[in-house]
Amino acid sequence: MDNLWIWVVAAVVAIALVVGVVVAVRSRSKSAPVEAPTEEPQVEAPKQGEPKIAEPAAPAAPAIETPEPVAGRLVRLRSRLARSNNALGKGLLALLASDRLDDDVWDEVEETLLTADVGMADTTAVVERLRERVKVLGTRDPEELRSLLKAELSAVLDPGLDRSIATASPSGEGPAVILMVGVNGSGKTTTCGRVARVLIAEDKTVIMGAADTFRAAAAEQLETWGARVGARVVRRGEGADPASVAFDAVKAGADEGADVVLVDTAGRLQNKAGLMDELGKVKRVVEKQGPVAETLLVLDATTGQNGLQQAKVFGEVVQVTGIVLTKLDGSAKGGIVIAVQRQLGVPVKLVGLGEGPDDLAPFEVGAFVDAIVDGAES
């Protein structure tokens, strides 16, 4: 009997021990820290060609700005233009006011125009016509000489050219697509942002495509511009196919009924044949959805005649419909406007006169000529 009790007590103690151990192990495993899996989870890369349209720009800058109206901008910015082009008007008027208008003086007039980047062909044409008219009219009156000079400079700038920016698709369907092309640093992205503002000031709806995919910063720069005026930017990651981004942007524009799609492209050097091919591809792919309304070549006016060489190469790849001449507020010489237009056979449509958001003006021949000639006196 005694043995039986001993066995019962031993069994109860054993069971209690087992239960205690199990409870302790369970509670420890619950509170133990979760160990990180040894293998990284596999993230699936987005498939090539799969449309991946970015969300609207993060609402980092909620205050939407009201861009300045476009009318009269060139007049407002005239002092910047006149400052940088003072030499042209001043030099010419001083020469024309000389006591004797002999060959030496006309040679100097020619030199002044050449130094102002006007280019040989137009310089010769302007000097010949001016010389002829001064002779015929027999005038030496400064005011008359001034208006003769303005008339000749205006004539070479061809005031009759259509300088409007297309805001309707040539096919009549879908958005007007505007491609922005040009070499590194010429001001393409800035121009996209500023043209978007101009269009928004005219109550147009705008979508921008960040087809410069070489640098992530390029798309961010465009988004910053877009966020300021509430224009959506379609983008993909760095290194994505620029043509697909452009395609997506145009598709988004069509789906959303936007008036205009502005496509920013990467800066390209004319000697990089592959990059020029890529620009051609961007255009061809965009055109699968309809014709491009406008291809604007953005040129840095301070690069003078060198910029013209680059511009010609672009003209061979994409049919340029308008020139945007930026940085005319800097050390650029006014004559470049004449040379660019003449040598490329395409009108200068917009000019950049500063780094501000509304420092882009529609080019007007009269206001421009007044600024470079009369600027001499201001």
Ligand SMILES: Nc1nc2c(ncn2[C@@H]2O[C@H](COP(=O)(O)OP(=O)(O)OP(=O)(O)O)[C@@H](O)[C@H]2O)c(=O)[nH]1
């Ligand atoms: N003073 C002045 N600066 C300008 C003008 N237009 C553009 N810029 C400046 O030029 C610089 C280059 O402009 P971006 O718009 O980045 O040039 P980009 O052609 O897009 O350059 P990439 O993307 O590198 O090919 C910026 O610092 C602009 O502020 C202008 O009309 N006047």
Ligand SMILES: [Mg+2]
């Ligand atoms: Mg850029």
